[in-house]
Amino acid sequence: MGMSNSLEQLAGGVAVITGAGSGIGEGLARVAAEAGMRVVVADIALERAEQVAQSICEGGGEAHPLRVDVSSAGSIDALAAAVHERFGDVTLLIDNAGVETLGYSWELSAEQWDRTLNINIHGAIHGVRAFAPRMIACGKPAWIANTASIGGLGMMPIQTSYILSKHALISYSECLFLEMQLAGAPIAVSAILPGPVATRIFSDGSTTTDSGSEAHRSMMNAMLEADGISGYEAARRILPQIAAGEFWVSTHPEITRQMATGRAQHLSTLSKPALPEEVLQSMGLSVDS
Ligand SMILES: NC(=O)c1ccc[n+]([C@@H]2O[C@H](COP(=O)([O-])OP(=O)(O)OC[C@H]3O[C@@H](n4cnc5c(N)ncnc54)[C@H](O)[C@@H]3O)[C@@H](O)[C@H]2O)c1
Known part of the structure; x- marks a missing residue:
């Protein structure tokens, strides 16, 4: 099936997208609705989810806002039960909610570590645990996608908790893909690796009290504002591939290929961790050779 007409397969299905109150998730909700899906706009920020759903409905689509805290297994279980009861079989689940946390690893609080890993990693794991059994049982072809990052192929100090969570999501998605094959389930699994998208992720990100993590946050935020595509444009590229x-x-x-090649080279030569020159420069680190 070609990319251009692939969206047609989604029409009439039910989509659940977490973190859909902003950014990439909002874009995915809009594009899924345009593809004829009934969309559950799930977010911890219910007001934002309501605004997104309302705007989709005003444009002629079908969307329903629901609150979920993906860091809580129980909250995701409740979402899955509510969605099944109100809208029937889910055919597209996108575990997309994610947060940024900045600072040296040893300076993040235990709460910051738990929050980052619970949202970014456990959010996807419990999303699949809560939704997949009913998706498999109904026998319909369906899609599960986890939003990782190009950062899941690389290294970035000061964003350690985030970066390792994205590595974990890629690993998780690879194993989940194989599990669906083994189980003979008609569920496609995707790992989404967005490049720069202009969203609120860095402005909302939590930092440590040292000035370095705040400076890193500002630098990353400025980079997204300057180079990032919109959440809607990101979703227009993402959904047909899923x-x-x-x-x-x-x-x-292009960036994905560069990062993947860099990772492969790094591992095949068992090199020490290192950052590309342009990354060091953007971090304001002197590069004496
Ligand atoms: N923006 C980028 O450049 C970029 C690049 C690579 C990957 N990503 C990933 O894309 C995904 C979406 O990020 P974004 O950039 O659109 O950010 P965003 O901050 O604009 O949107 C994230 C949404 O997730 C919601 N959220 C946060 N914690 C939650 C929780 N506990 N339960 C439910 N919802 C919660 C927020 O309220 C927000 O609406 C994230 O997983 C992020 O890591 C973003």
Whole structure:
């Protein structure tokens, strides 16, 4: 199935998108609705989810806001039960909610570590645990996608908790893909690796009290504002790839390829961790050779 008409397969289905009150998730909700899906706009920020759903409905689509805290297994279980009861079989689940946390690893509080890992990693794990059994049982072809990052292929100090969570999501998605095959379930699994998208992720990110983590946050925020595509544009690139059953889903294929090649080289030569020159420069680190 080609990319251009792949979205047609989604029409009439039910989509659940977490973190859909902003950014990439909001874009995915809009594009899924345009593809004829009934969309559950799930977010911890219910007011934002309501605004997104209302705007989709005003444009002629179908969307329903629901509150979920993906860091809580119980909250996701309640979402899955409510969605099944109100809207029937889910055919597209996108575990998209994620947060940024900045600071040296040893300076993040235990609460900051728990929050980051619970939202970014456990949010996807419990999303699948809560939704997949009913998706499999109904026997319909369906799609599950987890929003990782191009950062899941690389290294970035000061964003350690975030970066390791994205590595984990790629690993999780790979194993989940194989599990669906083994189980003979008609569920496609994708790992989404967005490049720069202009969203609220860094402005909302939590930091440590040292000035370095605040400076890093400002630098990353400025980079997204300058270079990032919109959440809607990201979703227009992402959703057709998911629908077509691609495992690796990219918004910036060139950057994804560079990062993947860099990772492969790093591992095949068992090199020490290092950052590319341009990254060091953007972090304001002197590069004496
Ligand atoms: N923006 C980028 O450049 C970029 C790049 C790569 C990956 N990503 C990933 O894309 C995903 C979406 O990020 P975004 O950039 O659109 O950010 P965003 O901050 O604009 O949107 C994230 C949404 O998730 C919600 N959220 C946060 N904690 C939650 C929780 N506990 N339960 C439910 N919802 C919660 C927020 O309220 C927000 O509406 C994240 O997983 C992020 O890591 C973003």
